[in-house]
Amino acid sequence: MERYEEAARGLRAALSADPAMLDLVRLATLAPNGHNTQPWRFAVGDSRVRLLPDLTRCTPVVDPDDHHLYVGLGCAAETLAVASRAHGRSGDMAFDDRGDGSIDIDLSPGAAAVSELYHAIIRRQSTRSLYDAVDVPSGDLTLLEAAAAVDGVSVMLVTDRARCDAVLEHVIDGNTVQMADPAFVRELQDWIRFNPLDALSAGDGLFSGCVGAPSMPTWLGKWLFSLVFRTGAENRKYTKQVRSSAGIAIFVGDRQDKDHWIRVGRSFQRFALQATALGIRHAHINQPVEVPSVRASLADWLGIGDQKPDLIVRFGYAPTLPMSLRRPVAAVLEAVD
Ligand SMILES: Cc1cc2nc3c(=O)[nH]c(=O)nc-3n(C[C@H](O)[C@H](O)[C@H](O)COP(=O)(O)O)c2cc1C
Known part of the structure; x- marks a missing residue:
């Protein structure tokens, strides 16, 4: 390391x-x-x-x-x-x-x-760990909303526990669909770097150490990944992670085009930087926007008509990871x- x-x-x-x-x-x-x-x-x-x-x-x-x-x-x-x-x-x-x-x-x-x-x-x-379930003060929520204000993008902050659980249900629905798709699992695995040397030589991808997982040779990592990457375990992990978070932010672009996707990215990054400045961590829970049927159901639940949710992150407090x-x-x- x-x-x-x-x-x-x-x-x-x-x-x-x-x-x-x-x-x-x-x-x-x-x-x-x-x-x-x-x-x-x-x-x-x-x-x-x-x-x-x-x-x-x-x-x-x-x-x-x-x-x-x-x-x-x-x-x-x-x-x-x-x-x-x-x-x-x-x-x-x-x-x-x-x-x-x-x-x-x-x-x-x-x-x-x-x-x-x-x-x-x-x-x-991106801090993909359990958080400490402590609420973010309302003044800081206001700062997050203000930082994320970009024309053409709405940001919805969900902090009520019952509403967070409703979003979690969409995360589980989306995750369940994705985990059953071998192409999804293969694509994800292709971007995982199972040890620091592989991460260093590629300079890209998802280093396992960034989620606190142990390092191992790539062949062993791929074999273990196929054994432990299971729907039930992943859904339980997301349930604990969401319930340990202070809230969830959902980013919705006014339209589905490149211009608005870029605007969503600008808004999210401003949110993430403001959160970081306040000592608040964030991690993505994008499964509901990655599976079309779940995305439509989340849009219904949010009451946003023809618009679609574009990006979802949870936020809260936790120590940093590598x-x-x-x-x-x-x-x-x-x-x-
Ligand atoms: C559009 C977008 C989608 C992402 N989707 C996910 C995701 O579904 N799950 C996840 O754990 N991280 C997700 N991430 C976080 C990235 O994996 C992360 O930004 C990248 O690995 C670099 O790590 P860093 O954010 O710690 O610098 C996403 C980030 C962006 C900008």
């Missing part, structure tokens, strides 16, 4: 007062993204970065319409904007659908705006046209 931890720390090294563009890109790559596939490319110009989707890093089984891929892209775009503003650059962004799903972020000089969200970029993580890795910046650069 020593080399792993050193690499994770290096990725999160604090920036100098006048950082290079590539340092800002490094912070952007720390954004959350599904299965840690890092589905992005950065074309770095003199005063602009164009962020492009990397469709070779899609996850077609769990995310057939690439909706979570674009949510992840939105998370990276928002991270780059927050970091740029903290270092006196504009950070304004435009989704200009040239058909390639790219986002332009203006890095020309602007007023410096260092926020607590900026300082949280290097500390944020931080995840990213590929080096050089691996995500795109030639500027």
